[in-house]
Amino acid sequence: MQTHFTDADRQKPHIQEAERILRTCVHCGFCNATCPTYQLLGDERDGPRGRIYLMKELLESPEGDTEVTEETRLHLDRCLTCQNCETTCPSGVEYHKLLNIGRAEIERRVPRSAAERAERFALRKMMVDPKRFQALLKLGQTFKPLVPAKLKSKMPPAPVEAGHRPSTRHSRQMLILEGCVQPGLSPNTNAATARLLDRLGIGLTPAFEAGCCGAIDFHLNAQEAGRARMRANIDAWWPHIESGVEAIVQTASGCGAFVKEYAEMLKDDPAYAEKAKRVSALAKDIVEILREEPLETLGVNAHKRLAFHCPCTLQHAQKLGGAVEGVLTRLGFQLSPVQDAHLCCGSAGTYSITQPEIATQLRDNKLNALEAGDPDMIVTANIGCQTHLASARRTAVRHWVEIVDAALG
Template sequence: MQTHLSEQAKSLPRAEEAERILRSCVHCGFCTATCPTYQLLGDELDGPRGRIYLIKQVLEGQAVTAKTQLHLDRCLTCRSCETTCPSGVQYHNLLDIGRAVVEQKVPRPLAQRAFRQALRAVLPRPALFQALIQAAKVFRPLLPHALQTKLPRQHPPAKPRPPVRHPRHVLMLEGCVQPTLAPNTNAAAARVLDRLGISVVSAREAGCCGAIDYHLNAQEKGLERARGNIDAWWPAIETGAEAIVQTASGCGAFVREYGQLLKDDPAYAAKAERVSALASDLVQVLGAEPLEALGMRGDRRLAFHCPCTLQHAQKLGGAVEGVLERLGFSLTAVPDSHLCCGSAGTYSLTQPELSRQLRDNKLNALESGNPQVIVTANIGCQTHLDGAARTPVRHWIELVEEALPQT
């Protein structure tokens, strides 16, 4: 694609990157066929090719309107288009650049600004988030239905974690909302890893991965959180931590990008690259271990929802399914498994109507094989799907831990 960036756009920190990505797009349209929002809305500007064209217009100095912003806001950043693209277009990076420019040029209505600020103020702070969830449960009958569906159903409480007792050890990103919404997930992961001779070391100073801020166009704040996590993890990395494990694939996808995002920061570039290299989804760690030694045999019929951040961002589609099958679980077929469930970080809150449509379509596909339980690998997807109050939705590691033989 030919580009003619405006002088203003050429002065952007990521101008060269934006131009390179734009020029790599050949406008073949393969991406449109796999775009969830295009399938729902049928508007070219609500598909990747159309959004790329909008960003090109913005960077070439053409008028930017609230309509431009809306089409970019509607993107899930599911990255299904990147999986489909034959030219390797790094669409999500171009979208981050375009959204940041549009955010500066098109002031949002006060209500939108306040809502986004509230999300950024609450979600990355586990203690505050937990307090608000507890209060919301008390007043649940008085809340709007849309908010009631965001409150979690009853989940198993967090069991005690085993002590650090093995020479092999890993770090674990605890997450922001997961300790409140699904408190047993990380504990279950720690117990399964312990059975395999791997201890989980805590780095309590580590916090939000930074994705919430970054994808709500507070990009510098997101990078600030990334730097804080690097500082928190570094002592354990220097003492031999094998990996930084994520049980939420959304967090994992962002941590894997620390190296790219901080490549121009002289104080953090090398450390960020090391952290990205160590970042591993839980399935990568378990998949490399002798799981048969666990002596378990799963006996439940499951449907696995593969989060977009696992299959499209981290390219780990099929990995969890392989581990579950190795452990004896029966997996049902899921039609259109490449499509997003509509959670997409804060998308279910900022674009609720589209999100609900995508959720219901996804649940119909997941339930088509009559599973006993739906399992997934990301807290956002889990909470979003479970909010429909249909087939129970849980993290896959909890089912694995429950099937372990008693010691």
């Protein structure tokens, strides 16, 4: 794709990066074939190719250009950032990096209404602090009729309580990112992970100072706030890394995908670039740990028929499609087939709250595909997908590690 940036623009780092990405695009349109929003809405501007053109026009246009409007932002907002297009693209276009640049630019040029800014600020403050989120969740469950409709469906009636966490010390130690909303919405997930790893001779070292990975801030275009959270997490993890922890485990694939991007997003920070690179190298989804272990020694009683929903952040961002299915099959679980497994469920961070109509349509389409094989339960690998799919109150949805842990007795 040809670009027409001025020499002055080309001196700006974000324009240099945008131009590099734009020039790899050959506008073939293969990406539209696997884009969930394009399939749903049928508008070129709601597919990757159309959004790339919108971002090109935005970045090339001079300050104050009247053609840069809220409509441009609408189509960028509708993108799920599922990265399905990147899996499909034959030219290797790094679409999500361009999208981060485009969203930051449109946010700067076309300020949102006061109501939108207030909603996004509230979401960030509500979700990124685990204790605050849990307190608000309990308050919302107590006074559920008063909760806004967009949030009401996201609240589980009674999450599965966390079981015990083993205190056994092992020679092999790993960190775990506890997450921000997962301790409130699914407190048993990380506890089940700790029990499972303990049986395999792996201990989890707590790093309570670490907080939200920063993805929520990025989803809501508060990118500098997201980078501040990255630096804080690196500071919290660094003493443990120097002590020799083997990995930083994530049980939410959205967090895992984001932590693996720390190196890229802090590459220009002289104080954190090298540390961020080390953190990204240590970041592992739980399936990357388990698939290398002697799982056959666990003695799992795998009697359930499962439908696995592979989150976009696992299959497209982390390139781990098929990994969980492989582990579950090794353990003896029966997996029902899922049509169009590459498509997004509509959760996408805060998308199901900011774009509820599209998210609900995608959720229902995904549930139809998951339930077609008549599973006993749906399992997934990301708290956002788990909560979003469960909000339909249809087939039960759990994290796959919880089901493996329960099958151990």
